[in-house]
Amino acid sequence: MVQIAILGFGTVGSGIAEVIDGNQEEIRRDFPEGLNVKYILDLRDFPDSPYADRVVHDIDIILNDPEIRVICETMGGKNPAFDFSRRALERGISVCTSNKELVDALGGKLAVVAKEHNCSYLFEASVGGGIPILRPLRTSFSQEFVTDILGILNGTTNYILTKMEEEGLEFSEALKQAQDNGYAEKNPEADIEGYDPCRKIAILASLVTGKNVKYQQVPCEGISAIDKADLAYARRLNRAVKLLGVCHHDRSTGKIFVRTAPYMVPQGHPLHAVNDVFNGILVRGNMVGDLMFYGSGAGKLPTASAVVSDVIECVQNQGRNIDIGLNNTEAELIDPMTTKSRFFVRVSADKAAEAAALFDGIEAVSSEDPAEYAFVTGVVTEAEFAEKSQKLGAKSIRLL
Ligand SMILES: NC(=O)c1ccc[n+]([C@@H]2O[C@H](COP(=O)([O-])OP(=O)(O)OC[C@H]3O[C@@H](n4cnc5c(N)ncnc54)[C@H](OP(=O)(O)O)[C@@H]3O)[C@@H](O)[C@H]2O)c1
Structure with missing residues (x-):
C-alpha cells in the first residue's frame, strides 16, 4: 500500500480518510497498490475516531518516514502550511491541498520547489471543491x-x-x-x-x-x-x-x-x-x-474526493514532477479601468435628465419606485462609467 499523511483533520482532512477507506475498491481499480493513511497531524487528539492511533503532533515524524509518498495539506492558512509543504516537497514528497489561501499566495513558489525535487504540488480542490476543473x-x-x-x-x-x-x-x-x-x-x-x-x-x-x-x-x-x-x-x-x-x-x-x-x-x-x-x-x-x-463547490466529501484524485495522480507519477504550467513570475494584468461593460444603473428620479445627458443611448427600465430612475447604459469603459456614475450618485451592476 502507498502510505500517505493528512495534515489537519478537520472537515476536508477527515473527509479524505473517509474517501480512501470508503472507496478503496474503486481506488484499486486504477491503482492496484491502494492507499493507506499512515499519519494524521493535528493540534488535537481524536480519541473517539477510528483513526485515533494515527494522530501525531510533530511534522518531523511524517517528514522523516521514508514510506510517506504524499501529504494532503488541509490545515488551511498560510503558516505553518507553507513551511510544512515546502519541507515535504524538498524531500521529494508530493503535496496535494485544498488550501486556496496558500495556493493563491505562494502556489507558484511551491510549484517550483516541487519541480526542483521531482515531485508534485497539486491543488484541484482549491477551486470549485469537487468539480474537476484544474x-x-x-x-x-x-x-x-x-x-x-x-x-x-x-x-x-x-x-x-x-x-x-x-x-x-x-x-x-x-x-x-x-x-x-x-x-x-x-x-x-x-x-x-x-x-x-x-x-x-x-x-x-x-x-x-x-x-x-x-x-x-x-x-x-x-x-x-x-x-x-x-x-x-x-x-x-x-x-x-x-x-x-x-x-x-x-x-x-x-x-x-x-x-x-x-x-x-x-x-x-x-x-x-x-x-x-x-x-x-x-x-x-x-x-x-x-x-x-x-x-458541488465545497463540502466535506466532494472536496476530499478532489484531493484524493490528486493523490492518485501523484503516486502514479512517483519520482517525477507533474508540470502544472505555473512558475513564480508575476502575470501582466490589463488595467481594469480600460475594460468595457454595459451597466444597469439606479439613480434618484430627479437625476433622469442628467443621466440621459451623460450617457449615450441609455435604455430605461421600468421601476416600481416612483422616486427612482433605472436604466441600462451602452458599452462604456470602467473609467468613463466611474466618473459619470459618481456625478449621479448611482448604484450599478454590470451586465454580462
Ligand atoms: N470545508 C470545505 O468545504 C472546503 C472546500 C474547499 C476548500 N477548503 C479549504 O480546505 C482547507 C481546510 O478546510 P476545512 O474546512 O477542512 O477546515 P477545518 O475544518 O478548520 O480543518 C482544519 C484542521 O486543521 C487543524 N490545524 C490547524 N492548524 C494546524 C496546525 N498548525 N497543525 C496541525 N493541525 C492544524 C485544525 O485544528 P483546530 O480545529 O484545532 O484548529 C483543524 O482540525 C482550508 O484551506 C479551506 O479553505 C475547504
Missing part, C-alpha cells in the same frame, strides 16, 4: 488558448442570491438562512465581500497564464450591497444577479484581465441556471468554444 485545464486544454473563464465560485453567496430571488428575501434575511443551514460562517465576510471567489479566480487566472495572479491585485466586489429591488430589476431584464469571477486572456499581448463582482446574467446563459450552493465554471477555448463545469 486537471481538465491542464490536460484537455493543452491544444487550446483559453480566452475566458467565468465562474460562480462561491456556494454561500450563490445560495443567498438564490434565496433572495426565489423567496423575495432581503440580503440580511437570506444571509441568516444561509448561516442557520450551515452554508455561511458566523463571520461571513470572506464570502459576502467576494474574497473567497476572488482567490479562486486568481488561481484560475494564474493557471491560464502560467504566471502568478494574486488576489490582492484583483478588483473585488461582493454582494452585501445587493438588495431585492436589484433582483426585481434583473428579472425585468430577463436576467439574474450572480457573483462571478471573470478573467479574459488577451492572446496578442499575453496580458490578463481579472475581476470578481456581481453581474446580471441573461436567461439562456449556462451560468444563469446555476443555483443554490452549486458552482458553475464556464471555460472558453479559442478552438473548442464554451465548456461548462458544474457541481
Whole structure:
C-alpha cells in the first residue's frame, strides 16, 4: 500500500480518510497498490475516531518516514502550511491541498520547489471543491488558448442570491438562512465581500497564464450591497444577479484581465441556471468554444474526493514532477479601468435628465419606485462609467 499523511483533520482532512477507506475498491481499480493513511497531524487528539492511533503532533515524524509518498495539506492558512509543504516537497514528497489561501499566495513558489525535487504540488480542490476543473485545464486544454473563464465560485453567496430571488428575501434575511443551514460562517465576510471567489479566480487566472495572479491585485466586489429591488430589476431584464469571477486572456499581448463582482446574467446563459450552493465554471477555448463545469463547490466529501484524485495522480507519477504550467513570475494584468461593460444603473428620479445627458443611448427600465430612475447604459469603459456614475450618485451592476 502507498502510505500517505493528512495534515489537519478537520472537515476536508477527515473527509479524505473517509474517501480512501470508503472507496478503496474503486481506488484499486486504477491503482492496484491502494492507499493507506499512515499519519494524521493535528493540534488535537481524536480519541473517539477510528483513526485515533494515527494522530501525531510533530511534522518531523511524517517528514522523516521514508514510506510517506504524499501529504494532503488541509490545515488551511498560510503558516505553518507553507513551511510544512515546502519541507515535504524538498524531500521529494508530493503535496496535494485544498488550501486556496496558500495556493493563491505562494502556489507558484511551491510549484517550483516541487519541480526542483521531482515531485508534485497539486491543488484541484482549491477551486470549485469537487468539480474537476484544474486537471481538465491542464490536460484537455493543452491544444487550446483559453480566452475566458467565468465562474460562480462561491456556494454561500450563490445560495443567498438564490434565496433572495426565489423567496423575495432581503440580503440580511437570506444571509441568516444561509448561516442557520450551515452554508455561511458566523463571520461571513470572506464570502459576502467576494474574497473567497476572488482567490479562486486568481488561481484560475494564474493557471491560464502560467504566471502568478494574486488576489490582492484583483478588483473585488461582493454582494452585501445587493438588495431585492436589484433582483426585481434583473428579472425585468430577463436576467439574474450572480457573483462571478471573470478573467479574459488577451492572446496578442499575453496580458490578463481579472475581476470578481456581481453581474446580471441573461436567461439562456449556462451560468444563469446555476443555483443554490452549486458552482458553475464556464471555460472558453479559442478552438473548442464554451465548456461548462458544474457541481458541488465545497463540502466535506466532494472536496476530499478532489484531493484524493490528486493523490492518485501523484503516486502514479512517483519520482517525477507533474508540470502544472505555473512558475513564480508575476502575470501582466490589463488595467481594469480600460475594460468595457454595459451597466444597469439606479439613480434618484430627479437625476433622469442628467443621466440621459451623460450617457449615450441609455435604455430605461421600468421601476416600481416612483422616486427612482433605472436604466441600462451602452458599452462604456470602467473609467468613463466611474466618473459619470459618481456625478449621479448611482448604484450599478454590470451586465454580462
Ligand atoms: N470545508 C470545505 O468545504 C472546503 C472546500 C474547499 C476548500 N477548503 C479549504 O480546505 C482547507 C481546510 O478546510 P476545512 O474546512 O477542512 O477546515 P477545518 O475544518 O478548520 O480543518 C482544519 C484542521 O486543521 C487543524 N490545524 C490547524 N492548524 C494546524 C496546525 N498548525 N497543525 C496541525 N493541525 C492544524 C485544525 O485544528 P483546530 O480545529 O484545532 O484548529 C483543524 O482540525 C482550508 O484551506 C479551506 O479553505 C475547504
